């Protein structure tokens with residue numbers, strides 16, 4: 001049974017790459033953030049334990065995560081999967097070792113400055129949530145929403161300093177996880193700046209290691 005984890009900083013394109021992987025390979029995509037949000041919406045016991053931490057933008061305690069992950073992965077016992085959003089620290093990585101045997105940990109390595117520059121170009125229309133990017137999706141009139149003509153703003157947490165802080169936190173937490181998996185010889189890192197350039201290399205690599213019966217042949221790119 002093929003099992004993999006994907007790691008990548010916020011803004012690294014992890015969502016895009018994950019979506020392409022599950023388009024091209026028959027893996028069940030388990031996004032831990034999404035699973036947690038559905039537990040919160042359903043007011044399950046895990047959801048009630050997790051809610052306040054998520055609202056505060058803090059990691060949910062490992063004890064709650066153990067329950068959640070063991071339950072979710074047990075349900076997927078005979079299904080190949082792509083795990084996204086877990087582990088976020090070494091104790092979670094160790095815990096995962098006790099639950100499942102991983103075949104691959106894929107890590108996206110996008111330079112911090114590239115991510116900071118990209119997020120700097122993001123402008124939003126607060127009332128509607130419409131998002132623009134001054135490079136590849138600019139508003140018709142600079143600084144104005146296309147539909148209402150109202151002013152566009154930038155999110156405080158998209159400011160370069162805030163993004164820089166998030167990225168530093170991510171690399172501090174992730175470095176030991178990468179070392180943990182490198183020692184187990186299952187880590188593969190892909191360095192690059194854009195998903196469109198990174199993904200073809202990811203795909204070629206996955207085609208070599210994911211069993212043929214899981215390749216979705218009709219769709220390509």
Ligand code: AMP
Pocket residue numbers: 032033034036053054055057058059060061065085086087088092
């Ligand atoms: P995400 O959608 O991955 O950004 O996750 C949203 C929130 O869920 C995070 O801010 C954390 O509060 C929580 N969360 C997601 N994954 C984990 C994890 N592996 N361990 C602890 N908390 C997590």
